[in-house]
Amino acid sequence: MRRAGAAVLAAVAAAVAVGCGDDERAPEAAQPVGPAQAQPVGDVSGGSTAQFADCGDWKAGSRAEREATVRELRGQFTPQRSKSAASPLADERAYEIFENACAPDYSESLRLYKLYVKVQGFAPLSG
């Protein structure tokens, strides 16, 4: 069920926000993502697409969905309660890296989050 989870994801975000009632709620994970309400690519599992989204999903997604994917990953891997939670990896750069890494045929199965955690820290050096 690739890319079938948009409605599920939105409902999950709402349910978690209501269900836990935590005033420290991380805004990026709770709020609708991005322009035109585009949803991240990939299957929803456990309330997020981050676990399963892969390069195949990436290539099948629209630009808006891909951008939403980058935002979703940033939200997943940026502890919002940390004082230093600003990401040094620009979304545009992450997008570009996914575009390159997902281009070869053999990349179809690469999980985006596994790639993201590797490249996110390079921003301080990669300029």
Place this chain on the structure above:
Amino acid sequence: MSSSRWAIVVGALALGVAIPGTAGAHLERPSYWPDPAPDTAVSPPAGGAVPKARSLSSAVSRTPSVVARPGDVRVVCQGKRGATSIRLAQISIRRAQRDGFRVRPSQPVVRYTAKQARTMLSINRKLRDMCRFKTVQAAVTASGNNDRIVIMPGLYTEPQARKQPTNDERCRPLLQRDASGSPTPSYEYQVICPHDQNLVYLQGREVTGKPLSTPRSDRRGIPKQELGACVRCNVQIEGSGPQADDVIIDAGKDYAGSGPEARPGGHAKDVVLRVDRGDGFVGRNFLMRGAREHGFYTEETDGVLLDRTKFFWNADYGHLAFTSDHQLIQNCDGMGAGDAALYPGASPETGAQATDFYPDAPRMNTTVRRCDMRNSALGYSGSMGNAVRITENHIYGNTAGIASDTLSSSGHPGFPADSSQIDNNFIYANNFNVYSKDSPVKPLITVPIGTGVVYAGMNSARVHNNWFFDNWRFGTMLFAVPDALTSFGGPEGDVFPGVACAGAPGNGISTSCGNNYHDNRMGQVPPGFTYPAKLDEYKVPHGDPTREQLPNGTDFWWDEFPTNTGNCWYDNVGRDGTKGSVSGPGDAGRSPALPPNILPDCAGGENPAISIGLGDVAKEQYLLTCAEGPNATGPLPCDWYEAPTRPGSAQAAARSRAMAEASKAFARTPQAAELRARMQELAAAGASG
């Protein structure tokens, strides 16, 4: 030393520059290490040590001393009155006597004696008479503390569990938030909707209160408000056939081929068997196959023994243990993983960073021994794999053999990884090109093809007395993962004292210090060694094992990260049996070292203080480029995702020269100057901040 090189050192000191890691990691609920003390509320106590297995024969014994052992036995079988299972048992027993079998592919064939065959058949006939369950899950659900489940031969697809929905609406309110604020299934979610993700689910403890709305930064001890009493602790699940293949618990579908190693074309569930807070668990003699994620999965569990278990064709990890203690995985066989065949991650801080929460520390909390980890993207992986011992294994035919890292901090308590021990293993022919179009394994991660061990941010590790040979790119790699890289929001949970890097974690460089590589044999083939057939079966490139020497591309590679201290390589011998034939970064010309150097031996390990990383801008750029995965466009080429060439060949020599020239050329480029400048700028900012 040139002034420019010192500038890099100073810059990196305050910067915490970023280096790629290679282990895959994964997403979890906010997870806590269980109390390492035994839980005496149950008898015998649960946890506190690796549990002991009860023999198969004791499941059918009428001997009072044996029967007196606590716990009921539940038998699972197939066919009317177990007819299918007993038939399969008979076939397998007969075959075990006639032809024998291998517990794992690297080991010799073992054959049953006539007496063994008779005994096994007798046991299985008695089990057939005891059988009351058709599915593993039904038997698990009916079980309580100290109970045991015996599964007779057969293929267990668990039809009822497969029918259960994923993303179950009933459990949506039971999602909790992780440290990032993102939703994730809570423990209660798994209990109420056990087959949302899992084919078979073992709930170890009662559900009591709700999880903390904000994860506690101190991950020592599961929060009392959600820690219920044992309901299925000290449970044992085992197969009753001669070999693990006789009992297959299967989450896959649409298989290509036949037999235990048939490859699934799809997956019915994410996990084959999940043991959640199931302290004192024993799993023995069965195969877990075909999950979309993991074959075996345990979390927040104290006391796990897996013996003669197999993990085939699970798309992410074959075995995954998380925040679990007192574990022993032995005599196992894992293959077909898109990440790692085995993964004990976020393991407890029982090593260099141990606190009084672990009064018996330092100790190894997890041991993996006598396993074959093969034909996967990684044989072994473990983000925050603290105090894990990997010993007496065969690790071969993977893209890379072992990766343990500090990179994937998000969700992984235990920063930074430390005290890993890799000893007395055979690590060879890890040249599997998982990135080729026709690879049967679909890669989920990016790792360097042709590498034995990758430590990406490890401290206080010991790698010793191993045989490394025929790994065509690197025997071992060690590089730093400065703190800025780990999750750029800080590590998951608290960082405890004992970090090996001086000044850490305050100075932002907490990894890749105090590691020792010694007494390893590099590029030599053990006498009498033969390669397992699985290398050729999966078309893994390798040399001729009848030769005495099968060199690695480069034996030891180190990034020389500035300020890293105490990393020592000593008493290792190379392909001709001498210390002088060990190849280091640059020496073999395959690595972008400038200039080629010799790894510090720390006066035979006696004086680690003399090992200090001096920095190498070409190496850093090499890693930066490779971290971006396939098709990256950095100023230095990354060769990780290309099939490596056979060491010693003309093609390998040509590539080495090309890489060395590219490295030298890069060092003179404006990009290299910019890289240095960024490092210096950030260093200055760090100093003033």
